[in-house]
Amino acid sequence: MHQPQAYRQIRFRRPPGATELVLIRHGESAPFSPDAPFPLRDGHGDPPLAAVGHRQAEAVGRHLASEPIEAIYVTTLQRTHQTAAPLAATLGLEPAVIPELREVHLGEWEGGALRQRATVGDPIFEQMMREQRWDVIPGAEPHAAFLQRVRTGIEEIHRRHPDQVVAVVAHGGVIGLILAEAVRASGFAFSADNASISRLVVHGERWTLRGFNDVRHLVDVEDDPDDHADATSMGSAPGS
Numbered sequence: 001m002h003q004p005q006a007y008r009q010i011r012f013r014r015p016p017g018a019t020e021l022v023l024i025r026h027g028e029s030a031p032f033s034p035d036a037p038f039p040l041r042d043g044h045g046d047p048p049l050a051a052v053g054h055r056q057a058e059a060v061g062r063h064l065a066s067e068p069i070e071a072i073y074v075t076t077l078q079r080t081h082q083t084a085a086p087l088a089a090t091l092g093l094e095p096a097v098i099p100e101l102r103e104v105h106l107g108e109w110e111g112g113a114l115r116q117r118a119t120v121g122d123p124i125f126e127q128m129m130r131e132q133r134w135d136v137i138p139g140a141e142p143h144a145a146f147l148q149r150v151r152t153g154i155e156e157i158h159r160r161h162p163d164q165v166v167a168v169v170a171h172g173g174v175i176g177l178i179l180a181e182a183v184r185a186s187g188f189a190f191s192a193d194n195a196s197i198s199r200l201v202v203h204g205e206r207w208t209l210r211g212f213n214d215v216r217h218l219v220d221v222e223d224d225p226d227d228h229a230d231a232t233s234m235g236s237a238p239g240s
Contacts (some may be wrong), residue, residue, distance in 0.1 A: 012210070015178045018203035019158045020165045020210075022069065023175050026079040027053030027167055027196040030114030041077060044102055045111045049082045056195035061086030063150075063197070063217035069093070070164045073157060075102040080169040083195065087167060095169075100153030104146050104239060107139025114239070132187020134173065134239070150177055158202040173239030182207035197202035 014020055029047040032038065038045040049057065064087055064093055072088050072095040074080040084095045114137075117125045128136040135142050157166055165220060172192055179190040191196060192213050199211035 009067045014163075014201055015203045017162045018201050019161045019163075021157065021200045021202060022064065022067070022165065022167045023121045023155070023178065023192075023200060024083065024167060024169045025172055025175055025192045025194055025196050025198075026077075026107040027056035027060075028081040028170055029053055029079045032081075032115045034113075034116060037111035037113070040111060042079060042102075043110065044105060046077050047079060047112065052221065052223050053079070053194065054082065056218060057083040059221050060195050060197070061090050064167065065090045068165050069167045071102070072169070073098045073162060073168045074169045074175075075099065075171065077102055077171070080171070084167070084169040098153050098157060098168070100149045100156070101168065101170045101174050104134045104139040104173040104177075106134065106239075107137050107141070109137050109140070114169065129188070144238050146173075147177060147181070150174055151181070152179060154202060154207075171239065176239070179209055179212060182209045193218075 026049070028050045030050045030053075032047070038047040040046060041058065060083065069087075069091060070093075072084050072091070072093050074084045074095045074097055076097060076099050080093065087093075088095050109117060109141075114125075120223060124138070127180060128134065133143050133146075134140050134146065157168065172194075175192045175198060176188060176190040178200060179192075180188075183189075190198075190212060195213055195215070195218055197211070197214040199209075201208040201210055
């Protein structure tokens with residue numbers, strides 16, 4: 001007797017020519033002190049990783065060591081280089097710089113001032129959170145310009161790496177923007193933790209979100225009592 005054909009649920013498979021991006025937010029960076037603003041690189045605050053940030057970077061390297069990653073990208077800012085270093089050493093890869101994925105420029109609040117403004121409840125910070133856009137900050141990068149350069153960076157990585165898995169160590173504001181674009185969300189819909197891992201598949205104009213804010217690898221990364229002695233909070237702001 002003829003049996004009707006059965007159809008299983010379809011599992012996701014990366015389309016031919018697509019690029020899988022393993023998006024890693026850099027580890028926690030050094031605390032900000034108003035008496036010693038972060039050094040600037042091309043106008044952007046460029047703090048190093050804090051001690052806990054280095055431990056987070058080691059955890060990222062261990063977690064991703066067995067994945068078929070064929071390239072690693074970092075931005076122009078040192079916290080991404082330091083976060084990528086353990087993974088790069090394990091995989092024997094030299095990270096390449098993708099300047100388009102540097103953090104959003106914060107105008108008059110560059111150099112770490114955003115953290116202080118967030119903590120004290122600055123009215124402009126509160127407006128920024130209500131409107132869900134960085135360019136409320138005086139002199140900050142316009143949203144359209146930020147979006148355009150980030151899209152350019154993602155498209156360039158996709159062009160270089162069809163059918164490959166690539167690690168991209170970037171920033172909270174950048175990762176939040178990328179994932180919001182993928183799902184057509186607005187504002188600060190995605191806020192990634194330090195050293196978290198998110199996943200995006202890029203196939204031409206189609207961006208598919210496959211994972212967000214994986215922090216399982218950080219469960220055993222403990223803070224030193226001095227790690228947060230001078231730290232300030234950014235509340236729910238997704239950047240830095």
